[in-house]
Amino acid sequence: MTTVTxxxxxxxxxxxPPAPPPARPRRRGEVTPVARGVWPLLVPAxxxxxxxxxxxxxxxxxxxVSDLRRDGTNAGFVGLDNFARMxxxxxxxxxxxxxxxxxxxxxxxxxxxxxxLGYLMSIDVPGRKIFQGLMLIPxxxxxxxxxxxxxxxxxxxxxxxxxxxxxxxxxxxxxxxxPDIALWSIALVDVWQxxxxxxxxxxxxxxxxxxEPFEAASIDGASGWRKALHVGLPLLTPVISVAMLLRTVxxxxxxxxxxxxxxxxxxxxxNTLNVYGYxxxxxxxxxxxxxxxxxxxLLLVVVMAGAFTLWRRRRSIDH
Amino acid sequence: xxxxxxxxxxxLGAALLALPACGNPTDAAxxxxxxxxLVMSNHPWQRGIEPLIDRFEQESGITxxxxxxxxxxxxxxxxxxxxxxxxxxxxxxxLPSREGPxxxxxxxxxxxxxxxxxxxxxxxxGDFSRGAIEGMKVGxxxxxxxxxxEGPVLYYRTDLFEQWGLTPPTTVDELLATAAAVKSxxxxxxxxxxxxxxxxxxxxxxxxxxxxxxxWTNDQGVPTFDDPRAAxxxxxxxxxxxxxxxxxxxxxxxxxxxxxxxxxxxAMELESSNExxxxxxxxxxxVVDHVGVVPVPGSxxxxxxxxxxxxxxxxxxxxxxAFMQWATSPEIQLELTKADIAPPxxxxxxxxxxxxxxxxxxxxxxxxxVADLQDNGNVEVGPVGANAPAMRQTIGDxxxxxxxxxxxPDAAAAEIQSGLVSQLAGG
Numbered sequence: 001m002t003t004v005t006x007x008x009x010x011x012x013x014x015x016x017p018p019a020p021p022p023a024r025p026r027r028r029g030e031v032t033p034v035a036r037g038v039w040p041l042l043v044p045a046x047x048x049x050x051x052x053x054x055x056x057x058x059x060x061x062x063x064x065v066s067d068l069r070r071d072g073t074n075a076g077f078v079g080l081d082n083f084a085r086m087x088x089x090x091x092x093x094x095x096x097x098x099x100x101x102x103x104x105x106x107x108x109x110x111x112x113x114x115x116x117l118g119y120l121m122s123i124d125v126p127g128r129k130i131f132q133g134l135m136l137i138p139x140x141x142x143x144x145x146x147x148x149x150x151x152x153x154x155x156x157x158x159x160x161x162x163x164x165x166x167x168x169x170x171x172x173x174x175x176x177x178x179p180d181i182a183l184w185s186i187a188l189v190d191v192w193q194x195x196x197x198x199x200x201x202x203x204x205x206x207x208x209x210x211x212e213p214f215e216a217a218s219i220d221g222a223s224g225w226r227k228a229l230h231v232g233l234p235l236l237t238p239v240i241s242v243a244m245l246l247r248t249v250x251x252x253x254x255x256x257x258x259x260x261x262x263x264x265x266x267x268x269x270x271n272t273l274n275v276y277g278y279x280x281x282x283x284x285x286x287x288x289x290x291x292x293x294x295x296x297x298l299l300l301v302v303v304m305a306g307a308f309t310l311w312r313r314r315r316s317i318d319h
Numbered sequence: 320x321x322x323x324x325x326x327x328x329x330x331l332g333a334a335l336l337a338l339p340a341c342g343n344p345t346d347a348a349x350x351x352x353x354x355x356x357l358v359m360s361n362h363p364w365q366r367g368i369e370p371l372i373d374r375f376e377q378e379s380g381i382t383x384x385x386x387x388x389x390x391x392x393x394x395x396x397x398x399x400x401x402x403x404x405x406x407x408x409x410x411x412x413x414l415p416s417r418e419g420p421x422x423x424x425x426x427x428x429x430x431x432x433x434x435x436x437x438x439x440x441x442x443x444x445g446d447f448s449r450g451a452i453e454g455m456k457v458g459x460x461x462x463x464x465x466x467x468x469e470g471p472v473l474y475y476r477t478d479l480f481e482q483w484g485l486t487p488p489t490t491v492d493e494l495l496a497t498a499a500a501v502k503s504x505x506x507x508x509x510x511x512x513x514x515x516x517x518x519x520x521x522x523x524x525x526x527x528x529x530x531x532x533x534x535w536t537n538d539q540g541v542p543t544f545d546d547p548r549a550a551x552x553x554x555x556x557x558x559x560x561x562x563x564x565x566x567x568x569x570x571x572x573x574x575x576x577x578x579x580x581x582x583x584x585x586a587m588e589l590e591s592s593n594e595x596x597x598x599x600x601x602x603x604x605x606v607v608d609h610v611g612v613v614p615v616p617g618s619x620x621x622x623x624x625x626x627x628x629x630x631x632x633x634x635x636x637x638x639x640x641a642f643m644q645w646a647t648s649p650e651i652q653l654e655l656t657k658a659d660i661a662p663p664x665x666x667x668x669x670x671x672x673x674x675x676x677x678x679x680x681x682x683x684x685x686x687x688x689v690a691d692l693q694d695n696g697n698v699e700v701g702p703v704g705a706n707a708p709a710m711r712q713t714i715g716d717x718x719x720x721x722x723x724x725x726x727x728p729d730a731a732a733a734e735i736q737s738g739l740v741s742q743l744a745g746g
Contacts, residue, residue: 070425070705155575156566157509157584177515177567179723263391265517266569267720282398283518284709285421 057298063291070285082292092293094268095276099300101183102272103251106190111244113191114198115236119228121203132203135196143193147260150189151176154261176262179269186270189257194250198243205239206232241312248308252301273297353638354382355409358400360393361574362412363593364466364625367658368646375645381638390572391518394418401427401630409633410642412466416623416698419457421705428462429629434640435461442644443666451624451663454698463626464647465663467593467655470622470692471523471615472685474580474588474598478609479508487613491530491555494587494616498563501586510563512576513556513589515722517715518708519572521701522621523589524718527552530617535702535739542702542739544732554728557721569719581606589615592689596659599681612684614691622696624663661689706742713738 064082067075086092121132138146153160154175162172175185213235217227255274258264264271264279271279274297281290359365365387372383386408388396393412400408401422413422422428435444451465473494475487483504488494494511501510514523528535531548543549560568565579573590577597580588581604588594597603598610614620627646629639645651652662656673659682667673677686702710717734720726726734 070421072426157579158582172566174567177569179725262570263516263518265716265719267716267723267725279712282395282402283712284706285398285425 060291060295063288064295066288068287068291078288082289083296085289086292086296091268091271091276092273092296095271095273096300098183098269098271099252099254099273102187102190102254103248103304105184105187106194106251107244107247109187109191110195110198110247111240113195114202114243115240117195117199118202118206121199122206132200135200138193139197141193143256144260146189146193147257150257151261154185177266179267182262182266182270186258186261189261190251190254193257194247198247201243202236202239205236209235237315238312241308241315245305245308245312249301249305252304253297273300352380352382353635354384355633355635355638355642356384356386356407357642358386358388358393358397358408358411360390360412361387362390362625363596363658364655364660365412366596367655367660368466368651371651371654375642379638379641379645381641383642389574401425401632404632406630406632406634408630409635409639410627410629413463413626413628414623415455415457415463415626416700417707417711419455419462419707420703421707422628423457423460423462424705426631428457429631429633429636431461431464431629431640431643438644441648443649443664446649446664446666448663448665448668448693450622450693450696450698454624455626463628464643465624465626466647466652466660467625468622468661468663468689468693469591469593469624470620470689470696471526471589472592472620472688472692473613473615474590474594475611475613476508476583476586476606476609477611478606479586480611487611488616489613489618491527491617495555495559495563498559498587502563508583509565509579509585511559511587511589512565512568512571512579512585513560514572514576515560515564515568515719516570516572517712517719520715520718521711522591524552524556524714525621525697525700526615526617526619527556529619529621529697534697535699536743540743542736542743544736544739547729549735550728550732553718553721553731557718557728557731560722561724564722569722592661592685592692593659595681595685599659599679610681612681612688614688618695620692620696621700622692622698623700659685661686702739702743704743706745710739710742713742 065077065079067078067081069075121128121135152158156162156172156174156177159175161175165172173181176182209232213231214227217231222230253274254272255278258270258272258275259278262270264275273293277290277293277297280286280293284290359369369385369387372385376382386396387393397408397411397413399405400411413419413428415422438444447465448468451468452461455461455463455465473487479485479501480487483500485497485500488497498510501508514520525535528549531552533543533546533548533552536542565571565585573594576585576588576590577594579585580590581598581600583605588598592612595610595612599607601607604610627643629636629643633639649664649667652660652664652667653670653672656662656667656676662668662673674686677683701707701714704710714735717726717731717738720734721728721731
């Protein structure tokens with residue numbers, strides 16, 4: 001976000017010494033950064049990236065177009081068979097639907113609540129920093145621990161959630177055992193865990209906003225609500241979009257909470273694409289099919305994050 | 320500094336950075352003496368053996384690094400280690416009735432026959448009950464050592480049954496009638512708890528299927544779910560869970576069921592004989608003195624043994640074998656009976672030190688139920704084959720739909736039939 005904004009400012013800055021003409025073709029014999037010996041400094045990062053990112057992805061691509069058997073032998077190239085099987089599988093499309101529903105619901109709720117909470121947290125009150133620290137606890141707690149604690153809370157007979165509902169005269173709910181409710185119960189856990197994280201980023205953004213546009217709007221007679229909507233929100237968009245991008249990548253890969261709480265059940269109602277791929281690999285031991293599933297997940301993450309980045313860049317340039 | 324020196328420096332730096340990734344977790348943990356890593360499932364045997372491991376370490380000088388996880392997480396961890404051919408795990412708990420053919424065909428077990436032949440006489444390798452040691456074999460090869468004997472039994476609340484004049488059921492029909500009777504008496508106590516979680520369900524569903532006279536597959540190896548009796552078994556199990564089970568039973572396995580029983584919230588629990596310890600533990604149970612145990616209704620129990628196996632990728636195989644021998648020795652298995660682990664050794668089962676320790680009516684009933692499943696238990700806890708875990712998931716998913724009221728029993732039976740046919744062919 002910062003990079004984009006800065007670049008925009010630089011290109012539009014009228015003052016200062018004249019900038020060198022952009023994208024001027026380099027002349028022959030001119031000393032480039034590479035020739036100056038900078039590129040060897042990139043080697044460690046390149047080796048690590050190659051070993052930990054590029055090679056595993058390439059190996060996954062190979063697995064997805066071949067047939068790796070349980071005994072570790074590979075029957076060789078099978079073309080797009082695994083992808084064809086994936087496209088014909090109702091379970092796959094169900095898992096795509098579950099992933100997208102979780103993604104949209106969690107992202108929207110976390111963003112809206114995050115903005116509201118972020119605004120409250122940006123107000124200077126005594127003890128604000130302590131409160132901010134406490135708010136971070138859900139986000140820094142391991143998701144596995146969060147899921148286990150929420151399983152206790154959600155226990156239909158012994159859990160706190162139903163005891164509270166019963167105490168206020170409501171019917172108990174089968175939180176994780178009802179296919180119509182389980183997905184929402186898991187979304188609630190994610191919202192609980194990650195809204196404070198969104199709020200903290202947004203609160204920091206609000207505190208760094210310049211005061212002048214708001215003063216100008218006040219002089220023009222704008223109400224508090226209008227100032228927030230037409231001045232504050234547009235100025236905050238870059239911050240909010242970064243927070244949303246971070247959550248997008250995590251939400252499309254949704255795994256740990258679901259796997260601990262329901263393993264994708266009941267009746268596949270919480271079977272996200274990642275859980276489905278994991279089950280294919282480690283329960284069914286269909287490594288090649290699982291590789292195809294994980295590649296489709298990778299594609300989904302890349303498309304969504306790419307679309308988001310493009311939208312951010314356009315908005316930033318417009319702004 | 321010249322460019323060449325810089326490049327060399329950078330490449331060396333990168334290689335150094337990459338080095339830790341090539342390391343083996345056991346290298347760091349091993350220290351001076353030999354050390355092995357044991358991966359266990361959260362299980363009564365694990366809770367029994369863990370406090371005793373100090374003795375082994377003192378006797379042998381071998382350090383045992385223990386890793387314990389919930390059952391499904393343990394399976395994931397073990398398979399990750401084995402699939403990646405990692406030396407980070409030396410000994411692991413295994414359920415050969417479930418994963419035996421899969422692991423054996425994948426080369427995930429170290430064969431133990433040679434080592435057993437050369438085991439010292441005091442180990443008494445011929446003392447394991449026939450069913451227990453046969454259950455550790457795949458294709459005639461021994462891949463694990465049995466650590467217990469278990470099977471589904473019915474736990475019930477003796478105080479409630481006495482209060483309401485009920486007798487423990489002996490058939491599936493009586494079980495349904497007893498559950499209905501409990502439901503008619505009170506709304507505060509759930510009549511019965513049993514497994515609903517898909518992967519775990521076949522363990523307690525099996526006796527319902529076998530009670531109709533069916534096996535998972537017929538003599539030709541074809542699934543039997545096209546027989547109307549299979550739909551009947553599904554219907555009875557699902558009715559019990561849906562009408563008389565706790566809310567959220569679809570996610571239940573042994574942990575949830577035993578917690579509910581120990582908290583006094585349920586009248587009957589259909590669970591593994593292993594669960595006795597958690598039901599009579601005064602630290603966690605509120606019904607310690609009111610637990611009755613009878614064989615699973617329907618007279619068609621299933622029986623299995625957990626075992627410990629050696630990873631073929633272990634770099635400390637002799638130390639691992641020393642531990643495995645110690646953990647399954649007659650002395651330790653006798654010691655483990657104090658933690659209510661039914662011994663897989665006939666010598667230990669008949670040992671007066673064990674039989675005299677069965678000093679409460681609950682323990683005597685439990686011992687009789689365990690003897691019954693050892694004598695009459697069907698060793699096929701689920702369909703047998705390399706695809707066993709996936710086949711159990713298929714059965715669990717389909718029965719789960721009936722429990723939730725989303726499918727009729729015959730539709731579920733048809734779904735299981737078609738699923739098993741292709742999974743058996745693929746295995």
